[in-house]
Amino acid sequence: MSGDQAAYRPRRSVLYLPASNERALEKAKTLPVDALILDLEDAVAPDAKEQARENACAAARSGEYGRREVTIRVNGRGTQWHLDDLRAVAAAGPDAVVVPKVGSAREVEQLVAALEEYGAPEHTQLWAMVETPQAMLHCEEIAGASERLTVLVMGTNDLAKELHAEHVPGRAPLLTGLSLCLLAARATGTVILDGVYNDVKDAEGFEAECVQGREFGFDGKTLIHPGQVEVCNRTFAPSAEAVEDARGIVAAWEAGAGSGVVTLGGRMIEQLHVDTATRVLAIDEAIRALDEA
Incomplete structure (x- = not known):
């Protein structure tokens, strides 16, 4: 790989x-x-x-x-x-x-x-x-x-x-x-x-x-x-809206840890959504670090 x-x-x-x-x-x-x-x-x-x-x-x-x-x-x-x-x-x-x-x-x-x-x-x-x-x-x-x-x-x-x-x-x-x-x-x-x-x-x-x-x-x-x-x-950078949404997904998931079911704004959140949100936040963080270098 x-x-x-x-x-x-x-x-x-x-x-x-x-x-x-x-x-x-x-x-x-x-x-x-x-x-x-x-x-x-x-x-x-x-x-x-x-x-x-x-x-x-x-x-x-x-x-x-x-x-x-x-x-x-x-x-x-x-x-x-x-x-x-x-x-x-x-x-x-x-x-x-x-x-x-x-x-x-x-x-x-x-x-x-x-x-x-x-x-x-x-x-x-x-x-x-x-x-x-x-x-x-x-x-x-x-x-x-x-x-x-x-x-x-x-x-x-x-x-x-x-x-x-x-x-x-x-x-x-x-x-x-x-x-x-x-x-x-x-x-x-x-x-x-x-x-x-x-x-x-x-x-x-x-x-x-x-x-x-x-x-x-x-x-x-x-x-x-x-x-x-x-x-x-x-x-190719996450939009401000996408970053904000990703933070909300991660926060909701962490707040509902162990509950098995998490919702955000009427949407059901699963692990796959958290994985995608985490990737968006990692990309945003890496781009910000690059721009500040």
């Missing part, structure tokens, strides 16, 4: 940044984002790969990103840069290594073995991007393959491409894959992040997709623009 939901770490907003862009790396130190993915893959041209790798590793070592979780996305297996990326990133020791197009438990095991061989510190986790039909069908095996794998990242653009599907409001063509991966994440205790929203000028559509992701049960969302951070943070 991967991850520990009892020790909640906010990952509401997770921003991709091209590691070749030094100005973007500098600006990220001031953004109210929970986590960063310093990208060596899609956002970086072939002739800029080596410089991007140096930049990302330097950023991970710098300690200048404060409370933000700093991860690095390496180039995928089978590319000419993959092993060099893994060696350098393992030595740099970021919070996590993000690997694209992970499709099987065997791949996870091989990646973990490589990280250990290259001397990655224990705190460096593995985040697996799931973005192919194969990954959708084997997601539980992927998520449960190693304790080092703590986060699944939905690659919705690549998934749509592989399915020959269209990008439409509501994401109906992707819902089966999203649901399968969510089931896998919850079955294995793994954090799961929703995919990106491509139109940075469509604020209404972006917020609607954030709400959909939260309602589905995603822990947060990956982003492609700093302007998306605030809405994402707000949407």
